[in-house]
Amino acid sequence: MRGQVTLDASPPVHRGMMELERGAFQKSIPVLAAKVPQAQTGVVLKSEIMKRSLMNLPKVRTVVNDPSNSSDDRLVLLRVSEEADLPEPAQQFLKERSFSLVPHTLKLDYDYWTADEILQAVLPEELCDGSPTGFAMTGHIAHMNLNAEYLPYKSLIGQVILDKNKRITTVVNKLDNIDTQFRFFKMELIAGEPNYIVEHHESDCRFTFDFTQVYWNSRLHTEHDRLVQLFQPKDIVADVFAGVGPFALPAAKRGCGVLANDLNPNSAKYLAKNVEDNRVKNLVRVSCEDGRDFIFHVARQLYDNPFPPYTGPKPSRAQEKEERKRRQAQTQTNDTTQPPSSGDREKPSEPPRRMVSHYVMNLPDSAIQFLDAFRGILSFLSSERNLCGSGEIVLPMIHCHCFTRELERDKAEADIRRRVEEKLGHAISEDVSFHLVRSVAPNKEMYCVSFRLPADVAFAV
Ligand SMILES: C[S@@+](CC[C@H](N)C(=O)[O-])C[C@H]1O[C@@H](n2cnc3c(N)ncnc32)[C@H](O)[C@@H]1O
CATH class of the missing domain: 3.40.50.150 (Vaccinia Virus protein VP39)
Known part of the structure; x- marks a missing residue:
């Protein structure tokens, strides 16, 4: 139906890919754009008539520079590739203001798609129902719990998780057996650095530990x-x-x-x-x-x-420093008349x-x-x-x-x-x-x- 056109921004499908080839994920999508003087882009963006025709793909800017660079015009991207797909009122709106329609090519690459979208494009169809992209994070480590059918693709899955999550530098898959006495997980590295010393923050405390031990x-x-x-x-x-x-x-x-x-x-x-x-x-x-x-x-x-005994909240570093200075000054002047600070006071009761x-x-x-x-x-x-x-x-x-x-x-x-x-x-x-x-x-x-x-x-x- 006119006006309901959606652009196909799904990644190219490469079923059977075992080694991640980032270069294989390229897509060009032809769209139409309204050529609009810079000062008037707001008129188009705010228009109720144009609203349902504007570019709405996630992470794609609606207004871009005109690559022909002939003037200070901007291109307002639309979500159609054919003029005939643009609703009548929208065509009218642009015509009345003399905004011409020009072709534009959206170029999407590996960085554009989410981990889930990339994996859906490479895994065998029968594995696409459940997604393997779920993981828990501990410090810089992502730990996954892959079902057996995903194991042949574990390196590729790990690499995609690594690429798509900037804070993660190590991806591990939990193995079935847990250490029965000390309860830690046995794990195998599937992507990234073999660095298992984690620094993790919880409840205002810093925890360091070896996640494999x-x-x-x-x-x-x-x-x-x-x-x-x-x-x-x-x-x-x-x-x-x-x-x-x-x-x-x-x-x-x-x-x-x-x-x-x-x-x-x-x-x-x-x-x-x-x-x-x-x-x-x-x-x-x-x-x-x-x-x-x-x-x-x-x-x-x-x-x-x-x-x-408990003597009240722990002083901050700044308070401790202040206290040290005070004591130093006291020793230098040999002044024993200063009252003790709250830290010195014992509560006898x-x-x-x-x-x-x-x-x-x-x-x-x-x-x-x-x-x-x-x-x-x-x-x-x-x-x-x-x-x-x-x-x-x-x-x-x-x-x-x-x-x-x-x-x-x-x-x-x-x-x-x-x-x-x-x-x-x-x-x-x-x-x-x-x-x-x-x-x-x-x-x-x-x-x-x-x-x-x-x-x-x-x-x-
Ligand atoms: C489920 S973990 C809990 C650790 C921590 N309290 C937490 O909440 O994350 C149980 C801990 O008990 C320790 N543990 C196992 N058997 C033990 C034993 N017989 N005596 C003392 N500690 C033991 C393990 O090494 C492990 O660190």
């Missing part, structure tokens, strides 16, 4: 944030399966004292580096041991070697932080299996408990991640509660909540169950 999942960002928001700055957090620190570091930035543990030596190594890089060394203690041992002794260790407030357990496959390790973790305090009454001791919250195959909320909660109570050897009743973190597969959901550790478990002998 440690666990990282950017999809957990919301869950990291959610738990960290539950922590008060004065709290102590024990992260049993800390990875490279996505709970530990933001918690420390809030002011929490953090005991961060991971059995993978590479995770512990990068965790320690991230602690240093984010300037929270005085607030995070890193360890590398089995979660069960960690749970068993960390409460006692903290009691014997507490964190200092605040005791050191001796008790863990939260345990974080993000190892969803098996964290529940570690819950029996909580039996008796505070038994060393039994005498004090008797002296002060149990009301004096605030028992810690446990945040335990887990999977369930139950998809209905009630059944999922019942299933998780049953498994938790079985392992703990006790009912959970105080401050219990279930949070659906995400669906990891069509029949598998990840939850975080939070509850206060029952006193009978904590003080069990």
Whole structure:
């Protein structure tokens, strides 16, 4: 129908291409253009009559210089190649203003099309239904999860992803097997540099890690944030399966004292580096041991070697510099009459932080299996408990991640509660909540169950 003409801007089809040939993607599209004095281009662009005839291809400018360069005229590109396809009112509009119609050629090349469009033009037709262009990004790395039928084209797919995403310099395909103990993905390089050391920013923290050696999942960002928001700055957090620190570091930035543990030596190594890089060394203690041992002794260790009291928000670099200058000036003038700055002031009423407030357990496959390790973790305090009454001791919250195959909320909660109570050897009743973190597969959901550790478990002998 006249006036409804659409230009075919799809890329040339090259089915069976195995090696990417960028030069094969060239297309010339003949169109018509109205030759308009520069000062009057707005009249055409704003006209209701012309609106449906103007060039509307994405990333193509509607107004271009006249390549014949004869005057200061501009070419207003139209979305038709034949005058007969231009609606009558539009023809009339141009005629009345003496704007002539001239032919123009649009030249499109490889850079014009999206990754999806290029791949649809090269992959066998039977693979064009589902698109393989989905990927997750961690720092400069794009990680794909290609189905078997796309594997013969993996290099080409990787190259196109690389070309079309300027921030990506490495493209990997996840292999089926995941490291069963430390949960990191096995992967193969399909395009770009073999550089797996990632620098990633999340929650105002900088994380560096080797993506081939440690666990990282950017999809957990919301869950990291959610738990960290539950922590008060004065709290102590024990992260049993800390990875490279996505709970530990933001918690420390809030002011929490953090005991961060991971059995993978590479995770512990990068965790320690991230602690240093984010300037929270005085607030995070890193360890590398089995979660069960960690749970068993960390409460006692903290009691014997507490964190200092929380003294307010961490000063900025500028404030620290200012403070150093002030101290220097004080030493030089030997002036002891200056009042101490807020950093110097100890709050005598605040005791050191001796008790863990939260345990974080993000190892969803098996964290529940570690819950029996909580039996008796505070038994060393039994005498004090008797002296002060149990009301004096605030028992810690446990945040335990887990999977369930139950998809209905009630059944999922019942299933998780049953498994938790079985392992703990006790009912959970105080401050219990279930949070659906995400669906990891069509029949598998990840939850975080939070509850206060029952006193009978904590003080069990
Ligand atoms: C699912 S990852 C979670 C990491 C991090 N908390 C996060 O949210 O990204 C689980 C972590 O537990 C560590 N891990 C596995 N088994 C462990 C064990 N028995 N004791 C301590 N850490 C363990 C793995 O190395 C891995 O870093």
